[in-house]
Each structure stands twice: as structure tokens, then as C-alpha cells.
Amino acid sequence: MSVDLATVKRVAHLARIAVSEDEAQRMMGELNGILGFVEQLGEVNVEGVEPMTSVTPMAMKERDDVVTDGNKAEDIVANAPVCDRNFFLVPKVVE
Amino acid sequence: MTDLTRLTIAEAREKLGAKEITAVELTDAYLSAIEAANGALNAYVAVTPEKARAMAKASDARIAEGKAGALEGIPLGIKDLFGTRDVHTQACSHILDGFKPKYESTVTQNLWNDGAVMLGKLNMDEFAMGSSNESSYYGPVKNPWRASGSNLDLVPGGSSGGSAAAVAAFLCAGATATDTGGSIRQPAAFTGTVGIKPTYGRCSRWGIVAFASSLDQAGPIARDVRDAAILLKSMASVDPKDTTSVDLPVPDYEKSIGQSVKGMKIGIPKEYRVDGMPEEIEALWQKGIAWLKEAGAEIVDITLPHTKYALPAYYIVAPAEASSNLARYDGVRYGLRIDGKDIVDMYEKTRAAGFGQEVKRRIMIGTYVLSAGYYDAYYLQAQKVRTLIKRDFELAFQAGVDAILTPATPSSAFGIADEDLASDPVKMYLNDIFTVTVNMAGLPGIAVPAGLDHKGLPLGLQLIGKPFEEETLFKTAHVIEQAAGRFSPQKWW
Numbered sequence: 001m002s003v004d005l006a007t008v009k010r011v012a013h014l015a016r017i018a019v020s021e022d023e024a025q026r027m028m029g030e031l032n033g034i035l036g037f038v039e040q041l042g043e044v045n046v047e048g049v050e051p052m053t054s055v056t057p058m059a060m061k062e063r064d065d066v067v068t069d070g071n072k073a074e075d076i077v078a079n080a081p082v083c084d085r086n087f088f089l090v091p092k093v094v095e
Numbered sequence: 096m097t098d099l100t101r102l103t104i105a106e107a108r109e110k111l112g113a114k115e116i117t118a119v120e121l122t123d124a125y126l127s128a129i130e131a132a133n134g135a136l137n138a139y140v141a142v143t144p145e146k147a148r149a150m151a152k153a154s155d156a157r158i159a160e161g162k163a164g165a166l167e168g169i170p171l172g173i174k175d176l177f178g179t180r181d182v183h184t185q186a187c188s189h190i191l192d193g194f195k196p197k198y199e200s201t202v203t204q205n206l207w208n209d210g211a212v213m214l215g216k217l218n219m220d221e222f223a224m225g226s227s228n229e230s231s232y233y234g235p236v237k238n239p240w241r242a243s244g245s246n247l248d249l250v251p252g253g254s255s256g257g258s259a260a261a262v263a264a265f266l267c268a269g270a271t272a273t274d275t276g277g278s279i280r281q282p283a284a285f286t287g288t289v290g291i292k293p294t295y296g297r298c299s300r301w302g303i304v305a306f307a308s309s310l311d312q313a314g315p316i317a318r319d320v321r322d323a324a325i326l327l328k329s330m331a332s333v334d335p336k337d338t339t340s341v342d343l344p345v346p347d348y349e350k351s352i353g354q355s356v357k358g359m360k361i362g363i364p365k366e367y368r369v370d371g372m373p374e375e376i377e378a379l380w381q382k383g384i385a386w387l388k389e390a391g392a393e394i395v396d397i398t399l400p401h402t403k404y405a406l407p408a409y410y411i412v413a414p415a416e417a418s419s420n421l422a423r424y425d426g427v428r429y430g431l432r433i434d435g436k437d438i439v440d441m442y443e444k445t446r447a448a449g450f451g452q453e454v455k456r457r458i459m460i461g462t463y464v465l466s467a468g469y470y471d472a473y474y475l476q477a478q479k480v481r482t483l484i485k486r487d488f489e490l491a492f493q494a495g496v497d498a499i500l501t502p503a504t505p506s507s508a509f510g511i512a513d514e515d516l517a518s519d520p521v522k523m524y525l526n527d528i529f530t531v532t533v534n535m536a537g538l539p540g541i542a543v544p545a546g547l548d549h550k551g552l553p554l555g556l557q558l559i560g561k562p563f564e565e566e567t568l569f570k571t572a573h574v575i576e577q578a579a580g581r582f583s584p585q586k587w588w
Contacts, residue, residue, distance in 0.1 A: 003463065008459070011463045017446045018443035018444050041407050041476050052482045056296050058296070075197035080429060088427050091441055
């Protein structure tokens with residue numbers, strides 16, 4: 001399988017990465033190189049093989065349903081590029 | 096007085112305990128070395144001298160009170176991927192511009208609890224994506240090693256290139272690193288240092304910037320096998336904050352150093368003899384086999400038939416997980432933000448400016464293979480192949496093999512800005528051909544220096560073990576180290 005320019009642009013939009021025409025062209029070549037490389041996986045017979053979901057067999061851990069953390073709004077917004085009174089600020093999203 | 100930076104962790108520990116040196120003296124020696132060398136090597140992206148001196152002073156006080164921890168007063172470098180409270184943590188990416196977390200990763204907290212001293216944050220490939228440290232926003236790290244008679248700058252490997260270079264150039268006593276496809280073992284091999292990627296689940300991933308969560312594992316890079324064992328003991332823990340942290344007590348790894356390998360079965364996988372592999376690598380491998388045989392181990396040929404599919408499967412699984420993990424960098428909660436005409440435009444501009452080329456490439460691949468209509472053909476197929484890769488190892492271990500010996504890398508360190516590699520991403524990916532299988536199967540792997548090539552550059556061997564049998568790797572790697580000797584670069588910086 002290979003990707004065309006329109007697909008590269010669509011995927012870039014899905015990934016929320018702005019790409020210029022030149023970049024999209026370049027990426028198309030690179031992505032097709034990588035997709036060509038991974039193509040060989042198709043030749044492996046995987047009949048009856050379960051896909052791996054956990055690399056070490058383990059039961060999902062449970063912990064007590066109690067509050068162990070919190071009350072640190074200032075810490076949470078400390079690295080925000082723009083914030084106001086412990087709120088993250090974003091461009092307007094509703095009309 | 097001897098140069099304190101030349102002491103191994105074990106030696107420094109002894110001298111600190113005997114009060115022959117102080118932690119402040121040791122830390123100052125490293126800070127001076129960093130100041131003198133970092134301009135040339137670019138191993139550190141942030142040095143924290145005040146913090147280091149304060150921590151060293153506290154260590155001296157604890158030593159005086161007889162309350163020294165296992166790493167008391169030992170100055171370490173920390174890969175920029177580890178969250179360190181109020182200290183530069185950017186995964187060497189522009190998108191995390193100015194990020195200083197308000198928390199401490201479990202692994203680094205474990206080290207500080209044992210008395211270690213932080214010297215600063217180490218350079219790496221952006222988000223740990225790379226095999227040459229050239230994708231760092233802070234520029235490439237130079238390998239302290241150069242080919243004999245050459246002034247050409249070489250890469251230290253990646254992604255933990257800063258960690259490996261700093262250890263090899265005596266700019267820290269040891270370093271933390273992480274390994275998703277070979278990022279501890281390949282740079283260790285390129286710099287003549289020892290690096291171990293423990294079993295998945297042995298070190299907590301909490302507080303480490305995520306790349307591919309089912310593959311990422313932290314581990315140390317150190318000057319020798321004993322130091323690696325000392326560091327891993329402190330880094331590893333059972334952590335309720337990481338649900339994949341395994342509930343097993345951490346052994347005293349140092350105790351395995353010097354134990355006999357007599358009667359051990361060492362597997363030699365024929366699939367690791369790849370086309371175009373330099374003869375020197377094969378010769379090194381044979382030397383490793385001979386050393387272990389001499390030490391009383393039994394050598395058996397084994398087969399790991401799905402080896403060749405590990406790298407392609409990795410280049411589906413790792414980018415898929417990365418595309419999801421890196422979705423959080425949106426210009427809202429931390430780091431860089433580029434304004435746009437609306438919120439989507441802001442996201443797209445921020446991510447376009449904040450991520451480097453290699454990171455974008457992997458996010459794109461990941462987004463594509465997870466997108467509607469392609470999930471089964473790529474991702475599901477890769478996860479099934481991953482099951483088969485793991486099964487290959489399980490069958491070998493069931494047949495009585497205790498550890499597997501392979502080369503660590505298909506070559507020694509290559510040049511910075513190598514045109515051949517820069518023009519073809521897949522060629523760069525092939526660097527991880529011997530290491531990536533281990534991540535796919537979640538197994539422990541150690542890279543240990545085993546010799547120099549014809550250019551005078553270090554080469555490493557890799558040992559792969561059963562899950563949670565890091566002790567076997569330490570004792571076997573120590574036998575190789577004893578036979579091969581240790582290697583240090585000629586100082587040119």
C-alpha cells in the first residue's frame with residue numbers, strides 16, 4: 001500500500017500538524033519508504049495467533065477507590081502558555 | 096590527587112564511606128569536567144550546579160551521621176525524558192519549551208531517596224525517537240570516541256546519546272536512560288559503556304515522558320557491569336502509580352557480579368547473522384562465544400525465526416503508540432503555543448513548529464496505521480507478529496537456554512550528518528535490528544563492550560535474558576567484561 005499527496009494531507013490534518021505543499025511532498029516519499037518496508041509483515045502466517053495486548057502476563061492492578069492526590073490547581077496550570085485564575089485559556093470554540 | 100571523575104560508582108562509594116573524599120568534592124570535580132567539556136560534546140542540555148552542590152552537601156551530612164544510602168553522594172546525569180521537579184524536562188523537543196514539571200518521576204525519586212546527586216539533564220533524540228541523537232532540538236551530541244587518526248565527529252548513538260557520551264567522557268558517574276527499541280544498548284555499544292534495558296515492568300514509567308508505552312523501559316548506562324547493577328537496584332521498584340510495574344521484589348543485582356556461568360546454556364541465534372554485517376562483528380561475536388565457553392558455559396545454536404519481522408512490526412507499533420501519546424502536546428496545557436485563527440489552526444501550527452521532522456514522520460505513520468480501514472492490515476497484523484516474536488524466545492528458553500548472545504549493533508559509531516543515513520529513514524532504523532526484538536518481547540537485554548574495531552572504535556555484545564532474570568545478564572556480562580577489558584576514549588575535547 002502507498003499513500004498519495006491527498007492522503008498525506010488528510011493524515012496530517014488528523015494528526016493536527018500543519019504541512020506545507022513542499023513538506024507534504026517530502027513526507028509522501030518518506031512515508032511510502034516506511035510503508036514499503038513494513039509491507040513484508042503481510043507474508044507472515046498469523047492464522048490463529050492472538051494479537052499481543054500485554055507483553056508481560058499480568059492482571060490489571062486495582063487500588064483502593066480513595067482520593068490520594070489533588071488540590072494543586074496552581075501546579076497544574078504552572079506550565080500553561082496562557083492561563084487565567086487556574087483556567088487554561090484557548091481560542092473561542094463556541095459561537 | 097587523582098582525578099575523582101575517573102572513579103567508578105563502586106570505587107567512589109568506598110572512598111566516600113571511608114571519608115577519604117567528600118560528596119561535595121566529587122560533585123565539584125564533575126561540575127568542572129562538565130564545564131570544560133560540554134561546549135564540545137553537547138551531552139548536557141541543562142546543568143544544575145546549585146542543586147547538585149546542595150544535594151552533595153546533604154549527602155556529606157548523612158554520611159557523617161552514618162545514614163548513607165546505597166548511592167549516597169554519587170553524581171548522576173539524568174536523561175531529559177525523566178520528569179524532574181522544577182528542572183528542565185523537555186524530551187529535547189521544542190514543543191515542551193520551558194517545561195518544568197511540578198512532580199518527580201518515580202525512577203529519579205528512587206535515586207534521590209538513595210542519596211544520589213543530580214548534575215543536570217542529558218541530551219537525547221527528540222522524544223527518544225532516533226538512533227544518532229541528531230533529532231534533538233538542542234543539536235547532536237558528539238561521541239567522545241573518534242576513529243584513530245581521524246578528526247571526524249561521530250554520533251554517540253541514540254536515543255540516549257547524551258547519557259552514553261556523558262558516562263564515556265567522565266561527565267557523570269552514571270546516567271539514567273530509556274530504551275524503546277535499543278535506545279540504551281545501541282548508544283552504550285557506540286561509546287564503550289554498559290547499558291541494560293531491564294524487563295518491561297521492572298522500572299516504573301511514571302513521570303517519564305511517554306513514547307511507546309508498551310515498549311518503553313528505563314535503565315542505566317554505566318562505566319562497568321557492577322556500576323550498572325548498582326544503579327538498576329536503585330532505579331527499579333514496585334510502583335502503584337504505574338499499573339504495568341510488576342509486583343516482584345528488586346534483587347540485589349550486585350551480588351551476581353563474579354558468580355560463575357559454569358553449566359549455563361547460551362543460545363546463539365542464527366537469524367542474527369544478517370546480510371552485509373561486517374566481518375568484525377562476526378569475529379567479535381565468536382570471541383564472545385569463546386570467552387563464555389572458556390568460563391564453562393555451554394553454547395547451543397538456536398533459531399528465532401521471526402527475527403526479521405521485529406523491526407517492521409516495531410515501526411507500526413511504536414509510531415501508533417507515539418501518535419496517541421503525543422496527542423497531548425496541543426499548546427494548551429504546557430510548552431509551546433503558536434496562535435492561530437481558531438483552535439484547530441492553533442493546534443496545527445503549534446505542532447508543526449514544535450515537533451521535529453523525525454517526530455512528525457512517526458506521528459504521521461502512527462496516525463495512518465491506526466486510521467479507519469488500515470487498522471487490521473497494519474496494527475493488528477503487527478501485534479500478531481509481536482506475539483510470534485515473543486513465542487520464538489519462549490521456545491528457546493523452554494528448551495533450556497539461560498541467555499542469548501548476539502552482537503549489540505550492526506556497526507560501530509557512524510559520522511554526524513551521514514548523508515547516506517539522512518536520506519533514507521529506513522536505513523537509520525536498521526541500527527536497531529539486534530536490539531528491537533528484545534523490546535517487542537519485553538525481555539531484559541544488556542550491552543557490554545567487547546572490543547574495538549579496525550578504526551579503534553568500540554563494539555558491544557548483547558545478552559538477552561528471561562523475564563526478570565537481570566541477575567543472569569549481570570553475571571554473564573561480567574564474564575565478558577573480565578575477558579574483554581574496559582575501554583576509554585582518548586581525550587580530544
